[in-house]
Amino acid sequence: MSTTGPSAGNPASRFAPGTFVPAPGPGSRIRMLLAHARVETLLTLRHGEQLLLTVLIPIALLVALSLLDVLPGVDGAVAGSGGTGARVHEVAPGILALAVMSSAFTGQAIALGFDRKYGVLKRLAATALPRWLLVCGRMVAALVVVLIQVSLVTLVALALGWRPELAGVLPATGLLVAGTAAFGALGVLLGGALRADIVLALANIVWFVLLLAGGILLTPSAFPPGIAHAVTLVPSGALAEGLRAALMDGATAWTSLAVLMVWAVTAAAAASRTTRLT
């Protein structure tokens, strides 16, 4: 057997001459975007721990807090209609905010941290996929996952007797999108800057702190006045309060929307400077 000369071709080769003649060039942007978003979505949905965090914990909390009278300030008797139906009315908007925070922030940050560690970003950066498409693909995937989460949480809440204000559905949708953008950008900011194991720890700590003190489980009114105001300015508090205003009262909370947008833009600007491929 002999190796090939450059033009002769190798008669023993299993590759016909011309098989690999270069024909480089970038693919279509929309195909790249869809392919990337699809893979990111599938990976999230397939990941057991992610599902626990993004779907099971929110739904378990929704069910538990609606059936049991444990949270101060969430009291069916005071709300008038009594029992589960009243409690789910107050609990469901916060759980929707929790779902968004879990996937767009915590899940996203951890996934990004490990993708960097395993050289995925370097790999993708070596393809024709531009960096802005890489971000868009992750965003689309985050929105798809949020859509699935919101659908599941809503179905369970409806089964528990939730009857949201229909007038609030449109503002709630806007808030969910803005919340995904804000938490998504923060997730990229965290996941793109630090070592994977540190990202893992921090993302979970932040999740836990915001769950307890960020306006999700406890409404800002449960805090002393000064702190209460601050709680409405963190993304979790803004999203949860905005969703409560929309789905409980049918109101549009412009302030909450504005707070979320500011977080989204600021975090995205910071992330575009700090995100590293490895």
Next chain:
Amino acid sequence: MDDGDVLPLVVVNEPATPSLRLADGDLPAASARDGTGDRADAATPALEITGVVKRFGTVTAVNGIGLTMRRGHLLALLGPNGAGKTTTVEVCEGHARPDAGTVRVLGRDPQTERAALRSRIGVMPQGGGAFPGVRAEEMLRLVASCARHPLDVPWLLDTLGLRECRRTPFKRLSGGQQQRLSLACAIVGRPELVFLDEPTAGMDPQARLLVWDLLSALRADGVSILLTTHMMEEAETLADHVVIVDAGRVIADGSPRTLTATDPNVGHIRFRAKAGLDTGLLTAALPEDYLVRELTPGTYRVDGHVDPQVVSTVTAWCAQQGVLAEHLHVGGRDLEEVFLELTGRELRS
């Protein structure tokens, strides 16, 4: 392996001369140019770096490396662990910013003209490079979707023996399967230039032969290839051009043949036989100026000009001693010897 096995270039040591094979190297490069609307001349080298320095804190990983790779050539970058091969490749890919020096890939600067280059090059990193949970086929399809005229994905999976495991998550693929997937990702977009960092590391012999065949075919079709390897045989078989680096510097540069070429008077014969034979008799039987040694127990080496008469004398001596010479090797130097001579025989820390 005889001379017919060696790649037909050889004469030119310094790669600066325009390619003798321009005619066949030209065709694919021209079509590539049309495809991307690229103004870079196909006659510019595939890769040209000079004086590249890259430091990580106090470590100087690359310390003034310069090398040139012609279009359609296969350049093998050799060097001990930690010599700076991966860092050099990453500087060329645009992943790492050099602290000094110039880098031109297909005539462009990978730092400032990254976007224009990205779709023209293929990259196989040293390990990793895929989402842990992604299935083999999904990963390859994703990378393929980034290219305008990708190779057929099922065909490529089949060819690289990945069909059986196309639905296996990356983290559960064997090391060699991960390597093959990574190689597939590097070539699926029909690039003009590929960077392959230890492409055959961890592969079984069949897979390695397949990859060698694949690399020969890529090269025959006009793809420029830079690969790093620790397998001297790989470099010797495939490469047009070998660059050996050590401690971040180039210590040898040339075709495999020029690097292994020696004075005809310094050939050698090496063989194995029973330990402790009387080499004095052989020395006496050979003409003057031949050196006979038992290198390690049972491994003998005769240094000097080798001709049929000398081989015959050696085998006659063996017969006289009542032993069979095994692994009888007649040679000038091979790349492995050159490498060890240049980089020393001690293990690097």
